[in-house]
Amino acid sequence: MLIRRPPDIRESEVTDERLYVNRRQFIGRAASIGAGLGLVSAAPSLLSCAERGDAAGDASGAAAQDELTPYEDVTGYNNFYEFGTGKEDPARNAHTLQTRPWTVEVEGECNKPGVYDIEDILSRYPAEERIYRLRCVEAWSMVIPWLGFPLSDFLNDLEPTSAARFVEFTTLYDPEQMPGQRRNVLDWPYVEGLRMDEAMHPLAIFVVGLYGKELPNQNGAPLRLVVPWKYGFKSIKSIVRIRFMRRQPMNTWAVTAPNEYGFYANVNPEVDHPRWSQARERRIGEFRKRRTLMFNGYAEQVAHLYKDMDLRKYF
Ligand SMILES: Nc1nc2c(c(=O)[nH]1)N[C@H]1C(S)=C(S)[C@@H](COP(=O)(O)O)O[C@H]1N2
Numbered sequence: 001m002l003i004r005r006p007p008d009i010r011e012s013e014v015t016d017e018r019l020y021v022n023r024r025q026f027i028g029r030a031a032s033i034g035a036g037l038g039l040v041s042a043a044p045s046l047l048s049c050a051e052r053g054d055a056a057g058d059a060s061g062a063a064a065q066d067e068l069t070p071y072e073d074v075t076g077y078n079n080f081y082e083f084g085t086g087k088e089d090p091a092r093n094a095h096t097l098q099t100r101p102w103t104v105e106v107e108g109e110c111n112k113p114g115v116y117d118i119e120d121i122l123s124r125y126p127a128e129e130r131i132y133r134l135r136c137v138e139a140w141s142m143v144i145p146w147l148g149f150p151l152s153d154f155l156n157d158l159e160p161t162s163a164a165r166f167v168e169f170t171t172l173y174d175p176e177q178m179p180g181q182r183r184n185v186l187d188w189p190y191v192e193g194l195r196m197d198e199a200m201h202p203l204a205i206f207v208v209g210l211y212g213k214e215l216p217n218q219n220g221a222p223l224r225l226v227v228p229w230k231y232g233f234k235s236i237k238s239i240v241r242i243r244f245m246r247r248q249p250m251n252t253w254a255v256t257a258p259n260e261y262g263f264y265a266n267v268n269p270e271v272d273h274p275r276w277s278q279a280r281e282r283r284i285g286e287f288r289k290r291r292t293l294m295f296n297g298y299a300e301q302v303a304h305l306y307k308d309m310d311l312r313k314y315f
């Protein structure tokens with residue numbers, strides 16, 4: 001099949017005039033603080049990084065040799081239950097989400113609690129491209145050129161105290177904007193959490209865009225987490241609150257089905273989901289099944305975080 005690369009995507013195919021203007025503003029802002037993400041320069045760098053499998057790609061998680069999942073699939077086949085439970089629902093319904101104005105509330109065990117404006121976050125933390133695999137618990141996967149910045153950059157600036165052992169993230173709750181929240185399919189709002197050392201790992205990023213563009217609503221605009229060695233459900237979308245905690249937070253899927261979804265949710269081909277195997281996965285756009293890799297292929301970088309843990313117990 002034809003795998004489309006970023007330079008092959010014509011502007012008119014992927015966006016409308018309004019988004020185009022937004023994107024120019026977004027990119028202009030990033031460029032003004034030195035990220036150099038101009039549209040013209042972004043495309044060739046995407047191509048060369050993906051094709052060369054160069055050092056930058058390897059450092060960002062060794063996914064550089066993988067074919068990128070086409071833009072249409074990344075933005076058209078989603079899990080975002082706030083907009084429906086079908087894979088095509090988010091792309092169809094997420095236009096009701098208003099991503100400006102947008103604030104992120106910070107609370108708990110840190111010296112800099114407060115309300116942070118998304119514009120300030122975007123201008124303070126330059127977005128860089130990271131090509132990561134995303135492995136959904138439902139045994140499909142994608143390879144996505146995210147635009148984001150290390151989660152640790154932001155968290156460190158909030159000065160967590162020594163009492164902070166976990167960090168919790170919460171999605172917007174607003175059934176007007178998120179019609180899926182009118183049904184009790186999940187315990188709203190969607191909540192996720194990480195242990196502090198996981199959150200500080202350089203592979204964990206806050207994402208603000210993909211394929212060189214502003215993040216589409218269905219992918220979790222304006223700010224989402226991406227933790228590439230964990231099942232996709234840990235990568236919480238449209239975040240409005242961050243809380244530093246002494247105790248392990250609850251997370252939505254573990255609340256919903258505690259025997260099926262744990263807190264850690266590390267990608268692990270050796271621990272099956274109670275209703276299906278996790279040994280293989282289907283890369284979206286392919287027909288053959290691939291072997292699922294331990295920690296989604298990031299074992300070299302992250303296995304030390306779990307070295308004394310029983311991964312069957314802490315699944
Ligand atoms: N708020 C929220 N975040 C969410 C979800 C969701 O339903 N609501 N789904 C998760 C799941 S199960 C996956 S696989 C990824 C999908 O991310 P993508 O649609 O950008 O590929 O988002 C995760 N983040």
Ligand SMILES: [Mo]
Pocket residue numbers: 079135136137138231232233
């Ligand atoms: Mo998922």
